[in-house]
Amino acid sequence: MSNKKWLTEIIIATCILVFGIYVIAGSIPLLGKTPFNSPGLTPLILGIITTVLTIFLFIVLFNLRKKIEPEKENKDKEERELQGLRQKRMIITIIFILLYVALLGKIPYTILTFLFLCAFMLYFKSASLPKTILISLAITGGIFYVFGTLMRVPLP
Amino acid sequence: MQGFSYLIHGFLNLLDPKILLPMTLASISGILIGALPGLTATMSIALLSGLTYDLDPGVAIPMLIALYVGAIYGGSQSAILLNIPGTPSAAATALDGYPLAKKGQAGPAIGLTRVASFYGGLVGIIALTIATPLLAKLALKFGSWEFFVIAIMGIMVCGSLTIDEIPVKGWITGFMGLIFAMVGMDNMTMVERFTFGNLYLQSGISLIPALIGLFGFTEVITVMAEPRQAKLSIDSKKLKVSIPFKEIFQYWKTTIRSALIGIGIGIIPGVGEDIAAWVSYGAAKNTSKNQEEFGRGSKEGIIAAETANNSCIGGASIPLLALAIPGSGAAAVLLGGIWLHGIRPGPLIFKEFPGFVYEYISMQVMANIMLLIFGLLISNITIKVLLVKKDILMPIVATLCVIGSYAVNTSVFDVYMMLFFGILGFILRVNGYPLAPMTLGIILGTMADENLRRALNIGKGSILPFFTRPLCVVLWLIVLVMILSRSKYFKQLMRKLFSKKQTQNI
Numbered sequence: 001m002s003n004k005k006w007l008t009e010i011i012i013a014t015c016i017l018v019f020g021i022y023v024i025a026g027s028i029p030l031l032g033k034t035p036f037n038s039p040g041l042t043p044l045i046l047g048i049i050t051t052v053l054t055i056f057l058f059i060v061l062f063n064l065r066k067k068i069e070p071e072k073e074n075k076d077k078e079e080r081e082l083q084g085l086r087q088k089r090m091i092i093t094i095i096f097i098l099l100y101v102a103l104l105g106k107i108p109y110t111i112l113t114f115l116f117l118c119a120f121m122l123y124f125k126s127a128s129l130p131k132t133i134l135i136s137l138a139i140t141g142g143i144f145y146v147f148g149t150l151m152r153v154p155l156p
Numbered sequence: 157m158q159g160f161s162y163l164i165h166g167f168l169n170l171l172d173p174k175i176l177l178p179m180t181l182a183s184i185s186g187i188l189i190g191a192l193p194g195l196t197a198t199m200s201i202a203l204l205s206g207l208t209y210d211l212d213p214g215v216a217i218p219m220l221i222a223l224y225v226g227a228i229y230g231g232s233q234s235a236i237l238l239n240i241p242g243t244p245s246a247a248a249t250a251l252d253g254y255p256l257a258k259k260g261q262a263g264p265a266i267g268l269t270r271v272a273s274f275y276g277g278l279v280g281i282i283a284l285t286i287a288t289p290l291l292a293k294l295a296l297k298f299g300s301w302e303f304f305v306i307a308i309m310g311i312m313v314c315g316s317l318t319i320d321e322i323p324v325k326g327w328i329t330g331f332m333g334l335i336f337a338m339v340g341m342d343n344m345t346m347v348e349r350f351t352f353g354n355l356y357l358q359s360g361i362s363l364i365p366a367l368i369g370l371f372g373f374t375e376v377i378t379v380m381a382e383p384r385q386a387k388l389s390i391d392s393k394k395l396k397v398s399i400p401f402k403e404i405f406q407y408w409k410t411t412i413r414s415a416l417i418g419i420g421i422g423i424i425p426g427v428g429e430d431i432a433a434w435v436s437y438g439a440a441k442n443t444s445k446n447q448e449e450f451g452r453g454s455k456e457g458i459i460a461a462e463t464a465n466n467s468c469i470g471g472a473s474i475p476l477l478a479l480a481i482p483g484s485g486a487a488a489v490l491l492g493g494i495w496l497h498g499i500r501p502g503p504l505i506f507k508e509f510p511g512f513v514y515e516y517i518s519m520q521v522m523a524n525i526m527l528l529i530f531g532l533l534i535s536n537i538t539i540k541v542l543l544v545k546k547d548i549l550m551p552i553v554a555t556l557c558v559i560g561s562y563a564v565n566t567s568v569f570d571v572y573m574m575l576f577f578g579i580l581g582f583i584l585r586v587n588g589y590p591l592a593p594m595t596l597g598i599i600l601g602t603m604a605d606e607n608l609r610r611a612l613n614i615g616k617g618s619i620l621p622f623f624t625r626p627l628c629v630v631l632w633l634i635v636l637v638m639i640l641s642r643s644k645y646f647k648q649l650m651r652k653l654f655s656k657k658q659t660q661n662i
Contacts, residue, residue: 012587016328023335026350036612039342039349042605043335050331057324082383090381094579097373097554101575104558104568117551124380126547139552143559151210153563156571 009061017054023047089124096120109155114140159289162511166518175215179519182219183226183526184534190230191538192549193240193379197227197429198486198595199371203553205493206364206560213497218519220493224486225277225523228429228465229531232269232458233538236262245429245468248437248461255453267399268455269462270531272411275404276463277524279415280422280470284477285517287423291478292513295503300611301621305631306425307334307604310481310596312635314426316642318590323642329584330593336361337601344609356569363492365561365570366577366598370591371489372557373578376550378585397535403455410440410456411463418464422471426596428484429465429472436464470520477501477513481600485592488599496564 024047030040100116107115117136121127127135147153170176182204189200204223208216231246236253249269256265298306311334315326339350340360351357404411414436421432440460441450450457472483480502482488494501499509506513561574581591615621622628640646 009587012583012589016332019332019335023350030347030349034617036617037345037609039345039347041612042608043338043349045608046331046335046338050328050335053324053328053331057322057328060322060324085383086381089383090377093377093380093550096551097376097558098575100554101558101571104562104571113555117555120551120554121548124547126545135548139555143555146207147559147563151563153210153559154566155559156562156568 006061006065010058013054013057013061017051017058020047020051020054024051092123096123104156110140110144113143159514162514163518166511166515167521169214169515170218170518170522175218178211178215179218179222179522180526180530183222183523184530186223186226187230187233187527187530187534188538188541189223189242190227190246191233191242191542192230192544193234193238193242193546195227195549195553196243196371196375196486197224197231197245198367198489199375200227201486201489201493202364202367202371203556203560205489205496206368206564207556208493209364209496209564213499216497217494217499217516218522220490221516221519222523222526224490225466225469225520225527226530228469228486229269229273229462229527230538232273232462233266233535234542236265236269237539237542243429245433245465246461247430248433248465249458251437251451251461252449252454252457255451256455256458259453261453263396263398264400265455265458266397266535267532268403268458270397270528271399271404272414272459272462273466273531274524274528275411276415276418276466277469277520277527279463280419280467280473281517281520281524282470283419283467284470284473284520287474288477288513289506291474292503292506295479298503298627299621299625300607300614301625302627302631303607304604304611305622305628306479306481307600307607309631309635310425310600311593313424313638314596315590315593316638317424317427317431318592319588322588323639325589326593329589329591330597333594333597333599334601334604335597336366336594337598338605342605343602344606356567361598362561362564362567362570362573363598364496364564365574367489367492367595368557368561369574369577369579370581370595371485372553372560373574374581374585374591376554376557377578377582379546380550382546397532400455403459407456407459410444410460413439413443414460414463415467418467419471421464422468422483422487423474425475425481425483426485426488426592428486428592429468432468432471433461433465436460466524473516473520477505477516478503480603482596485595488592488595491599 023043027040027044027047030038031044032038035041096116096119100112103112114136117139118132121132121135126132148155170179186200189195190197201220201224204220208219227243228245231241231243232249232253234240234242235246235250236257239250239254241247241250253265256262311330312327315330316323319326339357341348341358348358417436417439418432421427421435437457437460440456441447444450444456446454446456468484472487475481475483476487476491480491480500482491491501499512557574558571561570562568564570585591611621623632
């Protein structure tokens with residue numbers, strides 16, 4: 001495990017710990033006079049278990065710290081480039097989908113879906129422009145027909 | 157006898173073209189989806205559940221089952237031809253399938269996976285037919301104490317077995333899933349829990365959008381992040397699928413053992429097809445006369461993995477139908493799909509939905525027959541699908557994730573929910589947290605909550621029955637063994653014991 005990976009693990013464990021403590025804090029006000037019948041009981045127990053397990057995870061992670069390998073300075077250039085490319089592709093994909101979802105209801109669904117598919121495929125150079133337009137049209141048309149016409153779902 | 161007539165009736169129903177045609181489509185789609193690296197069985201069932209919510213349950217549920225069976229099988233083709241398992245359950249198949257393909261034996265290897273899958277599927281169905289009524293009958297004797305402990309046991313066992321290192325991560329995601337299930341209006345007291353005053357959250361976390369997020373959205377990001385496109389190991393025109401009957405009969409012991417392993421692992425809550433394939437592969441390797449062939453193109457290895465992952469479907473369906481506790485991640489999503497259509501599996505299923513279990517069995521039989529037929533017929537089409545660029549496929553899957561989660565309640569809020577679980581699932585998955593326990597937690601949450609409080613109410617606040625009732629004791633012992641088995645001290649002890657035995661034998 002590298003130092004960077006270990007730090008990421010610690011950050012995630014901290015987030016889960018905060019989540020567990022939040023659940024405990026949110027459950028206590030829900031406990032009534034008869035706690036065993038109150039809606040706060042189960043979340044309280046689950047919050048405590050999650051918190052205890054996360055503390056245990058911290059112990060495991062701190063034990064693993066001893067095994068941290070020093071970052072290889074001469075890490076393969078190709079591998080580094082690949083890692084950078086992976087992160088870039090991941091972030092761009094998330095941004096594309098977030099934009100698509102954020103615009104739902106603001107732009108007619110069929111137009112939005114067509115634009116999303118076109119933009120996505122063009123950005124990643126998945127196919128030539130005519131092919132991209134054709135695929136996007138076919139998929140949008142298919143979704144519109146199946147959901148809008150056959151299943152009568154009021155599209156967003 | 158009544159069960160048999162339900163079975164025949166269910167089977168005849170499936171021959172109605174209105175059901176047969178969609179089921180055929182689902183079976184073929186399942187094989188193709190399973191073959192595509194990155195599109196898992198769990199994800200495809202989650203997507204189809206959202207897409208078929210408006211269909212009649214008599215059509216939608218057979219489609220889901222055909223897709224499930226097809227997708228679990230489909231993963232083997234890309235494992236053999238690309239050395240990338242289409243689904244995690246085909247990972248063990250890749251170990252020997254790819255070397256065989258490189259030796260020019262891709263066709264026989266694919267033929268072998270088809271027959272092994274079909275055989276495994278059938279044995280799983282036999283187990284399902286025999287064990288479900290027995291388990292449902294036994295479950296009628298369970299009290300709230302047992303149901304609560306079963307839910308906790310499911311999370312602990314699933315958390316332990318779905319991760320190699322640091323099992324506590326599996327337990328954490330499981331308990332997080334249980335907590336997510338607490339969101340919304342409490343059914344017993346009508347008090348809001350963790351809704352932040354949001355009207356949409358009052359009815360709780362919408363299951364299908366959450367599952368689409370956890371398995372669909374997460375998969376889209378994971379697959380898109382990888383810039384490299386896999387290459388076929390052989391020329392697609394040269395592929396000729398054949399069934400090597402000789403090997404099938406030669407390794408009859410392996411097939412029987414693998415099918416039984418698959419069923420056994422299937423019954424364990426949330427564990428699933430991939431673990432079944434690995435355990436079976438390991439068992440076959442340890443007992444084989446040709447151990448040196450494993451990993452270099454062993455047909456026995458392929459038979460072991462493929463028989464187990466398909467028999468696991470039947471095994472996973474046993475607790476799903478009798479206890480409403482799914483035996484695998486994919487079965488968990490299937491349970492969500494069945495719930496969506498108003499059918500409530502559980503100990504009372506034979507009373508509340510007489511005939512459903514037998515209809516379910518007939519659907520499984522039909523799905524396996526379709527698997528055998530279409531698996532052989534569309535091999536050359538599947539190979540072409542493998543060449544489709546993921547940069548084209550993934551935006552299409554993303555739009556289906558969005559419309560699938562929207563269509564369930566025609567609510568954009570559900571799409572946001574899908575996104576939340578998708579991003580959460582992605583962060584957790586990248587950092588080695590398994591998602592199957594979280595799915596199980598979301599599904600079992602309500603059961604755990606209601607049974608815990610009901611049990612405490614009956615016992616006037618006493619927690620003793622949770623630890624003194626005989627079945628509870630057995631279940632806690634299983635949990636304890638499961639926790640201990642993951643500690644290094646237990647492993648050291650087992651190693652010592654085995655080395656002692658070996659020295660004694662020498």
